[in-house]
Amino acid sequence: MHTIKTICVCGAGTMGSGIAQVTAMAGFTTIQFDLNSDMLQKSRTAMERNLLWMVDKGKITAEAGTQTLNRLVFTxxxxxxxxxxxxxxxxxxxxxxxxxxxxxxxxxxxxxIFATNTSSIAITTLAADVPHPERVAGMHFFNPAPVMKLVEVIRAQQTRPEVINTLTQLATQLGKTAVVCKDAPGFIVNRVARHYYLEAMKLVADGLATIETVDVVLEATGFKMGPFKLMDLIGMDINYGVSQIVWEALGKPERLTPSPLQQQKVAAGELGRKTGKGFYTYEKQ
Ligand SMILES: NC(=O)c1ccc[n+]([C@@H]2O[C@H](COP(=O)([O-])OP(=O)(O)OC[C@H]3O[C@@H](n4cnc5c(N)ncnc54)[C@H](O)[C@@H]3O)[C@@H](O)[C@H]2O)c1
Structure with missing residues (x-):
């Protein structure tokens, strides 16, 4: 088993920011790295806001909030x-x-250990191009990372069992529920979820329902978020990229063909909440 004291989270976007908050809150010295300093600033501001909210709601003490921020380095x-x-x-x-x-x-x-939060790229393929591939694995958090409990831990062909044990134990320390998955296209959640998005977009593209109606109906049947609101939360570029990767990896089955509706959104730069416009319009973050 590896001893983990310091964690470097690469990427300060939707997921990286949330993951770094989670690791810092759990007591790990956390380095948040991004090439884009605006994203680092945004991430820091979002974390400060989230921690303040938790203090106000009595979920953590003010001291715990300060200590969390002190464990973080943005670079x-x-x-x-x-x-x-x-x-x-x-x-x-x-x-x-x-x-x-x-x-x-x-x-x-x-x-x-090199863990990737990829939603769909084969970990075995990634590991093959990295020195010491036996230390590479998937650690797939869900959005928003501070809230969602599930973490898929993905074992590549090359991954050493101790790496999987370390990541599984770490996920528990972070207050998450870890499920070890095989390295298959989309792992478990993103494989199943493709249909949720793609069928919804087919309904709208075929003129059978509006975006709003699909979301309202699915939320009324018990889904936490309608598919269009969820795609806006995830980010259109990410979700479209996952659809393409899963579709290609499974031999391009017709039922999983990526939607032109989403392709157009990506081309227009309407990526969802992060750009202020996707299927819906938002105040810029
Ligand atoms: N968005 C989701 O709901 C979600 C959920 C689970 C997993 N994921 C996965 O997490 C990863 C990140 O997704 P996201 O939604 O946070 O993306 P994002 O677009 O919000 O953020 C990506 C960040 O990476 C930075 N970046 C790009 N290249 C870099 C480099 N070479 N070095 C350092 N930083 C770099 C960008 O500046 C940006 O801030 C993807 O692999 C995605 O599939 C996303």
Whole structure:
């Protein structure tokens, strides 16, 4: 079993920001790295706001809030990213992720675990291009990371069992429920969830229902969020990327064909909450 004291979360976007908040709250020294300093600033502001809200609601003490912030380092310098565990949450692109892991391999020891928060990229393929592939695994959090309990821990062909044990135990320390998954396209949740989004978009594209109606109906039947609101929360680029990767990995089955409706949104830069417009319009974050 590896001892984890310092965690580097790469990417300060929707997921990276939430994951870094979770690890810092659980007592780990947390380095949050992003190439974009605006994203780092946004992440810090969001965390301060979240922690203040928790203090106001009596969920944590003011001291715990301050200690959490003191455990965090925000940086745009790759050389600061030395840790016992890296959790990568950057763009959903294989080449970007392997390039980052290779850069991190050059400055970290062979014992540093490399976990990826990818929603759909095959961990075995990623690991194959990284030095010491036996330390690479998937650690898939859900959005919003501070709230959602599930973490899928994904074992690549190369992953050492101790790495899986360490990540499973860590997820428990973070207050999460870990489920070990096979390295299959979309793992478990994103494989099943494809249909939720794609069928909803088919209904709208075929003129059978409006976006609002689909969301209202599905929420009324018990889903926490309608598919269009959920796609806006996830980010259109991420969700469309996952659809493409899962579809291609499964041999392009017709039933999983990515929707042109979502492709158009990505092309228009209407990525959801993070850009202020997706299927719905939001106040800019
Ligand atoms: N959005 C979701 O609901 C969700 C849920 C689970 C998993 N994921 C996965 O998490 C990952 C991140 O998704 P997101 O929604 O947070 O994306 P995002 O677009 O909100 O943020 C990505 C961040 O990565 C940064 N970045 C890009 N390249 C970088 C690099 N080389 N080094 C450092 N930083 C870099 C960007 O500046 C940006 O801040 C993806 O792999 C995605 O599939 C997303």
């Amino acid at each position: 745009d310098q790759l050389t600061d990213c030395v840790a016992d565990l890296v959790i990568e949450a950057i763009v959903e692109k294989t080449a970007a992720k392997t390039q980052l892991f290779n850069q991190l391999a050059a400055i970290n020891s062979a014992g540093t």
